[in-house]
Amino acid sequence: MGMDMPETRYARSGDVSIAYQVLGEGPFDVVFVPSSVSHVELQWEVAGRAALLRGLADHGRLLVFDKRGTGMSDRVAGEPTLEERSDDIRAVMDAAGSQRAALFGLSEGVPIGVVFAATYPERVSALVLYGGMARARWAPDYLFGDTEREERKSSGKELEEFVTPGGLEAMAHSGCPSADEEQVRAIARMLRYGASPGSFEALYRMNMAIDVRDVLPLVSAPTMVVHQRADPWVRIEHGRYLAQHIPGAAYVELDGNEHLISAARVPELLAHVMPFLQEAITREAPEPDKVLATVLFSDIVGSTARAAELGDARWRELLAAHHGRVRRQLARVPRRGTRHRRGRVLRPLRRAGPRDPLRAGDPGRGGRARPRDAHRLARGRVRGAGSQDSRSRGRNRRSGLVAGGGRRGAGVADGQRPGRRLGNHVR
Secondary structure (H helix, E strand, C coil), X not given: CHHHCCCCXXXXXXXXXXXXXXXXXXXCEEEEECCCCCCCCHHHHCHHHHHHHHHHHCXXXXXXXXXXXXXXXXXXXXXXXXXXXXXXXXXXXXXXXXCCEEEEEECCHHHHHHHHHHHCHHHEEEEEEECCCCEXXXXXXXXXXXXXXXXXXXXXXXXHHHHCCCHHHHHHHHHCCCCCHHHHHHHHHHHXXXXXXXXXXXXXHHHHCCECHHHHHHCCCCEEEEEECCCCCCCXXXXXXXXXXXXXXXXXXXXXXXXXXXXHHXXXXXXXXXXXXXXXXXXXXXXXXXXXXXXXXXXXXXXHHHHHHHXXXXXXXXXXXXXXXXXXXXXXXXXXXXXXXXXXXXXXXXXXXXXXXXXXXXXXXXXCEEECCCCEEEEEECCCCCCCCHHHCCCCCCCXXXXXXXXXXXXXXXXXXXXXXXXXXXX
């Protein structure tokens, strides 16, 4: 570590401070998306991690960071969603002045990178996914995930290791069998300072809930999937699945038995990754025809009865007030680092205040309005802003507009459909 360690800086992601570092110079940017637990300063004591980061920085400008809740970034209450953790990438890129970058996702950084690449295709020049997965749990159509019994056994073992003297050292050795005693201690130290027992348990629960399978076809950036054949933590089938379901992805299967890469394996990894990145970043960013988008749905409570009571003229006035309020809320979004084009996650609307005309008791000003299902994710094709031709019915034409509005046909963008959301992920 010492004098060669980059300076730690902070970026704001909503109300959270994200610790990051910038290393190297070059013709392109690379964002390193870390695994579950990281520490931007202590990682330089881990030989394998330091060798990988310096190898990437030899060819371009490297951005490394700690996700919210880990390392030197702010701790957060509750369990941040996959979308919120993905948004930390945007915050770091903005703070470092990076408009477009390649992403290198490691382990849990793989699904986070996938979500970001599908959400911001114009900002991702290439995607490298190492040692990760699209889903953790077993399913009838995902047979190599962990069963419920395996999950309980694994979670109990890992949580016990985290709080037991010598347990993190045992965990580090299992993830990198070739590491010597000094490196095992360095990995354990990074894990110990990177998370508390409570945050580690929360991270484990979040990771077991990961399922980004439906996002994979939306990735348009050139992608390389790398996996070690005998990875002790993430079975090889996970890597093969990623490569098979991301359009045009290249797949590299290394003959190794590590999850936490050792310094000895870094040259082999970089020999595959760097030519791929150098070729990929020369391509012009294509205009994507699909993105991971957000649909905001709001509802006027008791709309059918209210419309009959008010009559057409006063009902139209109520809708105009409703739509105006929603648009004013959406207009505030960019100041919070989010957008209502190309799939940014919008925050739910606040409940109407006591002085809000939509909540007042005057029948001439309508009943109370409230948001419902206001934080749903959906997939959709990008069409021209405001396009409402018949071909786009039933598709997401423009993320961030409002669907619904009470009666059928009364919405701002009638053709939108909210997607289903499972935990942190899109299904």
